Amino acid sequence: MGDRALLxxxxxxxxxxxxxxxTDVDFEVREGxxxxxxxxxxxxxxxxxxxxxxxIPLSKGEMVFDxxxxxxxxPWDVARLGIARTFQxxxxxxxxxxxxxxALGAMFxxxxxxxxxxxxxxxxxxxxxxxxxxxxxxxxxxELTIALRKRLELARALALKPRLLLLDxxxxxLNLKEIERLIELIRTIxxxxxxxxxxxxxxxxxxxxxxxxxxxxxxxxxAEGTPEEVARDERVITAYLGRRFGxxxxx
Amino acid sequence: MNGSSMGRRGAGLILxxxxxxxxxxxxxxxxxxxxxxxxxxxxxxALASAINIMVGLAGYPALGNIVFFGTGAYxxxxxxxxxxxxxxxxxxxAGVVAAVYAALLGAAVLRLRGAYFSIATIGINHAxxxxxxxxxxxxxxxxxTIVPFFPGSIEAERMFFYFLMLALMLLATGTVYLISRNRxxxxxxxxxxxxxxxxVMGVNTTRYKVxxxxxxxxxxxxxxGAYAYWLxxxxxxxxxDIVMSVKVYIMAILGGAGTVIxxxxxxxxxxxxxxxxxxxxxxxxxxVLGIVVVLVVLFVPRGFVDLAGRLARALAGGSASRRxxxxxxxx
Numbered sequence: 001m002g003d004r005a006l007l008x009x010x011x012x013x014x015x016x017x018x019x020x021x022x023t024d025v026d027f028e029v030r031e032g033x034x035x036x037x038x039x040x041x042x043x044x045x046x047x048x049x050x051x052x053x054x055x056i057p058l059s060k061g062e063m064v065f066d067x068x069x070x071x072x073x074x075p076w077d078v079a080r081l082g083i084a085r086t087f088q089x090x091x092x093x094x095x096x097x098x099x100x101x102x103a104l105g106a107m108f109x110x111x112x113x114x115x116x117x118x119x120x121x122x123x124x125x126x127x128x129x130x131x132x133x134x135x136x137x138x139x140x141x142x143e144l145t146i147a148l149r150k151r152l153e154l155a156r157a158l159a160l161k162p163r164l165l166l167l168d169x170x171x172x173x174l175n176l177k178e179i180e181r182l183i184e185l186i187r188t189i190x191x192x193x194x195x196x197x198x199x200x201x202x203x204x205x206x207x208x209x210x211x212x213x214x215x216x217x218x219x220x221x222x223a224e225g226t227p228e229e230v231a232r233d234e235r236v237i238t239a240y241l242g243r244r245f246g247x248x249x250x251x
Numbered sequence: 252m253n254g255s256s257m258g259r260r261g262a263g264l265i266l267x268x269x270x271x272x273x274x275x276x277x278x279x280x281x282x283x284x285x286x287x288x289x290x291x292x293x294x295x296x297a298l299a300s301a302i303n304i305m306v307g308l309a310g311y312p313a314l315g316n317i318v319f320f321g322t323g324a325y326x327x328x329x330x331x332x333x334x335x336x337x338x339x340x341x342x343x344x345a346g347v348v349a350a351v352y353a354a355l356l357g358a359a360v361l362r363l364r365g366a367y368f369s370i371a372t373i374g375i376n377h378a379x380x381x382x383x384x385x386x387x388x389x390x391x392x393x394x395x396t397i398v399p400f401f402p403g404s405i406e407a408e409r410m411f412f413y414f415l416m417l418a419l420m421l422l423a424t425g426t427v428y429l430i431s432r433n434r435x436x437x438x439x440x441x442x443x444x445x446x447x448x449x450x451v452m453g454v455n456t457t458r459y460k461v462x463x464x465x466x467x468x469x470x471x472x473x474x475x476g477a478y479a480y481w482l483x484x485x486x487x488x489x490x491x492d493i494v495m496s497v498k499v500y501i502m503a504i505l506g507g508a509g510t511v512i513x514x515x516x517x518x519x520x521x522x523x524x525x526x527x528x529x530x531x532x533x534x535x536x537x538x539v540l541g542i543v544v545v546l547v548v549l550f551v552p553r554g555f556v557d558l559a560g561r562l563a564r565a566l567a568g569g570s571a572s573r574r575x576x577x578x579x580x581x582x
Binding site: 053054074075076077078079080084085087092094095096100103104105107108109116117156160 | 434437441447449453454457
């Protein structure tokens with residue numbers, strides 16, 4: 001993991017009508033790291049992720065990914081630059097098999113390197129294998145449990161061969177065993193060279209996988225640092241973590 | 252394994268030959284009335300395939316898609332009447348005009364979704380119809396316009412329009428086949444399932460939707476142009492007919508929206524039915540059609556092709572489905 005910034009946001013701001021969902025946030029995601037994004041409900045985590053992936057435009061500020069300005073790009077442009085994401089509420093493509101779902105990513109992967117449908121289906125088979133869905137390639141998404149749907153979501157994002165992967169609460173709704181397996185998988189993906197930003201409410205998980213953590217509260221960044229630093233921070237303890245996690249880590 | 256796939260290929264070839272014969276032979280053996288009826292079936296098959304690109308693949312309910320039929324029809328009429336253009340040149344231009352019209356409209360209208368998009372297309376159809384009616388120096392307006400007659404015997408004319416509509420139907424259905432096997436088709440199906448998810452997977456949703464509508468409109472315009480020459484007399488209500496548009500839409504759904512062959516099956520079924528009903532209940536045919544539509548929505552909501560697939564799977568035996576259950580329950 002280097003110190004080179006892969007994604008930089010400066011003064012990132014987004015209003016919905018008169019409400020500021022994200023206000024003047026500066027952040028950077030360093031090449032090769034896992035960056036955790038935490039904060040109470042409504043803190044602006046998902047909005048920030050939507051801004052990065054180009055689903056909604058910035059009201060103010062700018063974002064630069066590997067030297068390229070993201071402002072004004074459509075989500076498909078952002079995806080082709082190498083930023084993939086999952087959704088908190090999984091959005092599988094109904095009416096397609098798992099294999100077709102994932103093949104789509106390979107078909108539209110990075111700039112000008114999209115592959116024809118037949119070849120993409122081959123790639124999809126490999127990716128499904130890596131997330132442990134290799135034996136259900138021809139199933140439909142609605143036949144899967146929520147844990148497996150989350151894996152499908154992850155596989156689809158991976159098929160884009162991303163440099164930066166945004167994970168929006170991939171662990172919500174999973175049991176402990178499933179969470180452990182997913183942590184393992186995220187670590188493997190990270191070790192293969194993919195930089196990752198994770199939004200997560202499962203504190204144990206995010207503390208375990210993140211190299212650094214950014215804390216948002218009411219749309220502003222209130223803290224940033226290693227998991228240990230963040231867990232000791234008074235503002236973070238009052239705003240979000242509460243005494244149990246804060247003290248446990250800080251003592 | 253290899254043997255059975257060879258067997259399947261052989262069966263496919265035989266089936267293909269039968270279908271080809273069934274499509275090519277009728278005008279040589281059937282009466283003028285039936286040739287005309289089947290020419291109509293082929294035309295509806297082409298239209299249903301064209302709308303399928305929007306409705307079935309992209310999931311955009313282009314209920315007013317008939318606007319491109321009218322646009323194509325009037326392009327051919329105006330070019331042949333005012334500029335003595337040969338028919339096939341006029342027809343090609345009709346396809347292009349309809350496609351360009353959709354591309355221009357699409358950039359604005361395809362921001363809307365669902366019912367709103369549907370209503371917008373109906374509005375566009377009405378507006379275009381009014382425009383054609385009011386440009387009466389060019390189009391003949393509400394009085395209509397006479398398109399030059401086909402220069403040949405009645406038999407030759409019958410053959411000509413039969414094979415013209417057959418060619419257009421094969422073109423439209425072939426286009427759907429090609430699209431659904433390529434990136435465009437996958438992109439459109441993703442848009443249909445979840446537009447936001449499609450966009451973050453790298454699908455340029457705006458471009459793909461406009462492209463889909465452009466292709467759909469171009470094909471619809473070609474059919475409209477052929478219809479103008481076949482009918483030989485045009486009035487705006489004939490070719491900007493929203494009832495016809497709804498009928499085509501229902502055909503696509505009935506046969507199986509999003510499948511390659513479904514819309515053609517739906518078109519043949521509904522048009523043949525409506526032809527038979529037409530002869531017996533001149534007053535009540537809309538009522539009967541309405542009842543058919545309600546029955547379809549209630550009992551075959553995903554179309555004939557899907558129904559046939561489910562029946563085939565059910566007949567293939569319980570063992571396969573039991574195996575599938577096993578996979579599901581251990582998940």
